[in-house]
Amino acid sequence: MTDLITAARTFLEGLFAEAVAVADPMRVVAAHLPARPEGRLVIIGAGKASARMAEAVEAHYGPCDGLVITRYGYERPTQGIEIAQASHPVPDTAGVTATRKMIDLVTGLTPDDFVIALISGGGSALLCAPSDGLTLDDKMEVNRALLASGAPIDEMNIVRKHLSLIKGGQLAAACHPAQQLTLLISDVPGDDPCQIASGPTVGEESTAQDALAILDQRGISLPSHIRNSIAEASSVVPPNDPRLSHADTRIIAAPSHSIAAAAKLAKTAGYDVRNLGDAIEGEARDLGAQQAALALSLQAELKPSDKPILLLSGGECTVTRRGDGIGGPNAEFVLSAAIVLNRQQSIHVLACDTDGVDGAAEIAGAYAGPETLSLALQVDRDPVAALSENDAHSFFASVRGQIVTGPTLTNVNDFRAILILPLS
Template structure:
């Protein structure tokens, strides 16, 4: 039976997304949460926040109230939990106002109350409550510079925590003495709870000096008010061991690894041996070169596995923007892979963001078929020039190989598969 590789790649991506959808991953964890004597206040932020809120309303065994903030067009129907939409990846006034309301909702509670926090990737930008003395515009400027710098998610969130009134454990501090249970969908390497949405309910081991070091490392010229704030001890976040976290429980309910495992099961059914590389970081184009080398070794020498093999990886790569083209980190990875392989060995691949949006474009990512390079040459599409201009979106748009899903309402980060077929 001939296997349609394009279809198999898409089925693997859909399985990865489906494994992390709130309708699947939220309900099992609600059974272990005992409703309080007092009120249950639901707050949250992230690309999955609205869908998580809908799942809570459908399955939580008690009355709920509250509000969550999600990305524009990522809403979901709810009855008791208000959903507010705001900007991502650069925060806007709607996110600032939503964050202020979230902060207000958790204050003045008692030990009989429960705060159920729904946290997912994207929450850092969506729940933007600047620290005292820092304006939203100043925070936006720093955020934009970080996004273009090549800084990884941990570095970006270190800075974000120290410029925020709500992140880096400050939401938990505001909610005390209420009990806090945070349900978290991880979008970060190693599932570091303090990095997911900048850890609003998690103690922060980083310091303001670390944040200043990140700005210096990437030569970011921050506004004077930002530098003044980071140089003040008053900007420091709550640390591990602080008693405010004694009644806080942070629970991972979906992880990138779980989604990679779901995709691996699909690969097996399709006749491919899965090779999971795990969560990876680094420049998209560098990660592409490494993947290309692994794919060649499998195809030529059957090492470390005899083909057919599905090379599967996740994590969050970065792009240091030098051109003025369009395209997120997944399309950039895939274009780098296309150029590195040039159609070698009948290899095909997919690279998509599980939230359905690669960077700021309308696509989740793209698919590379075995003949993508040849088709580009025939059509006069200069892939090398587009790559140099960080314009991977245009490259795959011209080839008709963009993957468009719309918002998935979850986020477990990047998803990549390379199919290396059986040797002939």
């Protein structure tokens, strides 16, 4: 049994590694770069993959001028592009300083200049320039409240845009009248460019009233000066703004690409692959329970001679904080699934964030198999209590179920896989 469990976990971790590898900027950036412009070329960007994207740009062009902002620990060696590091998911003063430096860098460009923006998930927190009259502390207060509320990423980004001087197309407006190309690595369900890193180079259709409505619906109470700033000082750029007329946008890596790569690998190995979708959203514990129930029903129909079934899905789970534990949406998904599976033989679950960070922890995600709850009993860990306290990471640390990759230098959202073997 131990050998079978080890083989199943190794197989699932290999699928996750493939999903990450196909989104590596060094594999996808160069094909989308034009011939080097004759005029001035400026490289800007932000996100967990932006430093790796900058490295790929210079591998193609050679040394370039520019500035990108990435998460602490995600820097890469570059020849000319400056790599600034800042905090994620809660912004810090380093992010504010670097963002204002980026705005200064692109101010005053001409029609003969060319800007390439390298944008990936995480850029929303890293590109931080509060609206006039607001402070970093104000933005941090809003971010904490949104994270704690369980708001999905699209709602969080709408609010962030209307508190910013750079999001919602405002970075592209600052680059005008230069020619612009934005290369995007998507980490949002549906791959909507205006949602990736809060769309700094993409026109924004939401209004200040939309942002205020989200805060009200989530029960988030904020000081009056923050609400007034949204209502009266928002400067997002609508899609038809003439300052965006020379801005081109391309998605170069996305969750669907990574799911497809993992599916191809599994099909080649002889598995019956079921793709549940790459844009699934919802509460992590609910999705984990739902997919575990589906796995049980499918296993009940399997004959010993049938191919094993692999359920794949992507998207972004959310967690509504109920306790004070250490957890993340992927680990919470796996823990919830393990509770529903209740030691069922021959079903194995893995869920990880492709950026290597599940929630705010430096842990990609977790694995659970038939042995997981038995191991928990041996070390006196209660899985139901851990779930109620949002303590999934601590739980999986105690049963050797954590998946730790370190920085992957890309970000195409969550990767989930459930392996269903026929019962012998």
